[in-house]
Amino acid sequence: MSFPVEFRKNLSAVKPYVPGKPIEDLERELGIQNASKIASNENPLGPSPKVIQALEKALPKIHRYPDGGAYNLSQALARHLEVEAGRLLLGHGSNELIVRLGQMVLNPGDEVLYGDPGFFVYSSTALLCEAVPRPQPLRDFTHDLKVFDRALNHKTKVVYIANPNNPTGTMISLSDIEAFLKSCPPHVLVVLDEAYYEYVDDPVYFESLKLLPQYPNFVVLRTFSKAFGLAGLRVGYGVAHPELVGVFNKIREPFNVNGLGLVAAEAALADLSHVKKVADLNKAMRRKLFHGLNRLGLKPAPTQANFVYFEVPNANDLYQLLLKKGIIVRPMGPGALRVTTGTEPETANFLKTFEEILSQ
Ligand SMILES: Cc1ncc(COP(=O)(O)O)c(C=O)c1O
Numbered sequence: 001m002s003f004p005v006e007f008r009k010n011l012s013a014v015k016p017y018v019p020g021k022p023i024e025d026l027e028r029e030l031g032i033q034n035a036s037k038i039a040s041n042e043n044p045l046g047p048s049p050k051v052i053q054a055l056e057k058a059l060p061k062i063h064r065y066p067d068g069g070a071y072n073l074s075q076a077l078a079r080h081l082e083v084e085a086g087r088l089l090l091g092h093g094s095n096e097l098i099v100r101l102g103q104m105v106l107n108p109g110d111e112v113l114y115g116d117p118g119f120f121v122y123s124s125t126a127l128l129c130e131a132v133p134r135p136q137p138l139r140d141f142t143h144d145l146k147v148f149d150r151a152l153n154h155k156t157k158v159v160y161i162a163n164p165n166n167p168t169g170t171m172i173s174l175s176d177i178e179a180f181l182k183s184c185p186p187h188v189l190v191v192l193d194e195a196y197y198e199y200v201d202d203p204v205y206f207e208s209l210k211l212l213p214q215y216p217n218f219v220v221l222r223t224f225s226k227a228f229g230l231a232g233l234r235v236g237y238g239v240a241h242p243e244l245v246g247v248f249n250k251i252r253e254p255f256n257v258n259g260l261g262l263v264a265a266e267a268a269l270a271d272l273s274h275v276k277k278v279a280d281l282n283k284a285m286r287r288k289l290f291h292g293l294n295r296l297g298l299k300p301a302p303t304q305a306n307f308v309y310f311e312v313p314n315a316n317d318l319y320q321l322l323l324k325k326g327i328i329v330r331p332m333g334p335g336a337l338r339v340t341t342g343t344e345p346e347t348a349n350f351l352k353t354f355e356e357i358l359s360q
Helices: 009-013 023-030 049-061 071-081 093-105 120-128 145-151 174-183 242-251 259-269 272-295 315-324 344-359
Strands: 088-091 111-116 132-137 156-162 189-193 218-223 236-239 307-311 336-340
Touching: 009 120, 049 259, 071 088, 071 259, 088 093, 088 242, 093 120, 093 156, 093 189, 093 218, 093 236, 093 242, 111 120, 120 132, 132 145, 145 156, 145 174, 174 189, 259 272, 272 307, 272 344, 315 336, 315 344
Parallel strands: 111 132, 111 156, 156 189, 189 218
Antiparallel strands: 088 236, 218 236, 307 336
């Protein structure tokens, strides 16, 4: 008998998120133990050793509920970012914040703008909220906010801008964002998703938080999943108008950030030298990947993140051939691959293997 209760109609259009293939699956399939996963923009160095120490100390307390108000982490973040603690949103990854922001403001029929190709969760959030996803084409793999500007209309309610963008890794400048905010009507929530913030080294990028006091409809999201190395613990944050924070705190789950996540994020913030080490390695590896792919005749997008995106005519075949060699990358539709920076040996092994595959 089929399931008797009718699901909400809008859910029929929602597709499940397809994550990178788990490394354990490939190792089991190939009977090997040293597969390489450069598919999910994870940090190959992992978290700071100080995070591990803090977690070991916190483990005996996991029978307790976490601090639902996240006092210690909020105070540490407020100091780190130089913003008032009352402007902070804390989420189960920044993913939760992307979804909740949509749930907070979208009514059926509202429109949601985001770059295409872009992060999957923007469109699924729109569909979840019975809103209309309006993907906007990138220009040279990069957001063109003039295109977004022209797409704005009275139904537009949310604009998600990933900067750097996932999957292309490209970045736009703070002045582009400020110009967009200036022309955008104030009833539109503009969500700047800076998940890869710590990896950027272009000086025209920085200081988005300075725009917050002037634009109450502006929200900046960041995460501990990437450069801080805490993807498995799910801690993200946002900075927003205090009134928006108040509404978020009404609708989030009471203990949306888990106890180990809170402890780990606070310890991670206290060791910024580790983040620098991670960002330095990433910079060297993305340069290596970029130039290595160039040498193979490919044209990767100019990335400021921890991954490289490039178009290839037979992405799925190449993905399968790499899997057979124990390397997991991410096909992005039929015509592109996204490869995360790994350790030095992982990156070198990918380039060597990929060259061999292409030459066959
Ligand atoms: C652009 C972008 N935003 C948000 C996220 C979500 O990250 P998390 O929920 O781990 O903070 C990701 C993860 O890949 C991403 O690429």
